[in-house]
Amino acid sequence: MRIRPASITDLPSIMAIEEIAFPDFERWTEHAWSDELVRNNPDSSVFVVEAEERAGEWDDSPFAPPVDAVADGMDAMEGAPAVSARSVDAVASFREASTTLDVFRLMTAKGVRRLGLATALVQRGIDWGRSRNAERVLLEVRSTNKAAQALYASVGFVAIHERKNYYGTGVDAIIMELPINDLAVAEVAGLVVPDPEAVSDDE
Numbered sequence: 001m002r003i004r005p006a007s008i009t010d011l012p013s014i015m016a017i018e019e020i021a022f023p024d025f026e027r028w029t030e031h032a033w034s035d036e037l038v039r040n041n042p043d044s045s046v047f048v049v050e051a052e053e054r055a056g057e058w059d060d061s062p063f064a065p066p067v068d069a070v071a072d073g074m075d076a077m078e079g080a081p082a083v084s085a086r087s088v089d090a091v092a093s094f095r096e097a098s099t100t101l102d103v104f105r106l107m108t109a110k111g112v113r114r115l116g117l118a119t120a121l122v123q124r125g126i127d128w129g130r131s132r133n134a135e136r137v138l139l140e141v142r143s144t145n146k147a148a149q150a151l152y153a154s155v156g157f158v159a160i161h162e163r164k165n166y167y168g169t170g171v172d173a174i175i176m177e178l179p180i181n182d183l184a185v186a187e188v189a190g191l192v193v194p195d196p197e198a199v200s201d202d203e
């Protein structure tokens, strides 16, 4: 599995995954993703799992280039870079601010789920957050999205808050947290962290 920062050339593939991963009302637009990919914001990062060699697997997405265009090296989306196959299998977007890393978006293409791709992307995001001295990771997930909750729980996230009916009647927003630096981990575990200044010399 190869994880790398996303580039604008991944846009058609990302949109193809978006199309099958989320319902209409929750979907990020092509414009939103394009902004995310070109913004060059040092506080945000998008990582992708590069697709294995499986040319043509586009999940029947409208973002897939027509077969003829692929043969010609052209893309179906005007102005988008030419692609010959889905270039990524999974994608995740992260933001870091004030020692908190937020998981903004996470999705895996159908057909390659339950292979650890999302887990690997979350771990990659955590490494990036640690490199920026983030102390904890926060995310929000729908109470109805049991797959995502199971994934986050398997990484170690715990639910810390619920916003009742946030997404409409009966659909709550669940806020989940994962401490990622030693101090935050110890605090959550209820451990006392000795303060070296407080240790007396004659002990």
Ligand SMILES: CC(C)(COP(=O)(O)OP(=O)(O)OC[C@H]1O[C@@H](n2cnc3c(N)ncnc32)[C@H](O)[C@@H]1OP(=O)(O)O)[C@@H](O)C(=O)NCCC(=O)NCCS
Pocket: 021, 022, 090, 106, 107, 108, 109, 112, 113, 114, 115, 116, 117, 118, 119, 120, 140, 141, 142, 145, 146, 147, 148, 150, 151, 152, 154
């Ligand atoms: C949620 C999602 C990102 C998981 O991606 P994935 O690459 O399949 O996840 P992983 O393979 O890393 O899963 C790791 C673990 O999470 C749990 N998990 C993942 N999907 C699950 C499911 N459908 N049902 C139950 N547990 C699940 C399991 O514990 C799994 O480990 P296992 O396969 O050894 O049992 C994917 O289903 C998806 O794209 N869903 C639509 C978009 C979405 O809901 N994104 C999250 C928004 S908050």
